[in-house]
């Protein structure tokens with residue numbers, strides 16, 4: 700799984716299972732503090748529950764968990780690009 704920062708707050712994550720496939724992870728949506736992902740796990744299982752106002756058991760697919768960990772490590776090491784800096788800031792404020 701490779702994580703590449705894309706637009707501010709968004710990350711491109713390559714698929715482990717399907718060669719050449721990648722998913723867009725959006726950590727910048729204030730309405731979704733746990734982030735959103737374009738994979739089927741998120742869009743078919745997690746997103747519909749959130750859309751109905753329910754609280755899913757898991758709010759993050761494996762891509763979201765990977766990106767959250769990546770950001771956490773980047774913040775700790777301070778080897779961070781501007782978009783991630785602002786995310787660290789957002790995390791601290793919350």
Ligand SMILES: [Zn+2]
Pocket residue numbers: 722736737738739740741760761762763
């Ligand atoms: Zn995903």
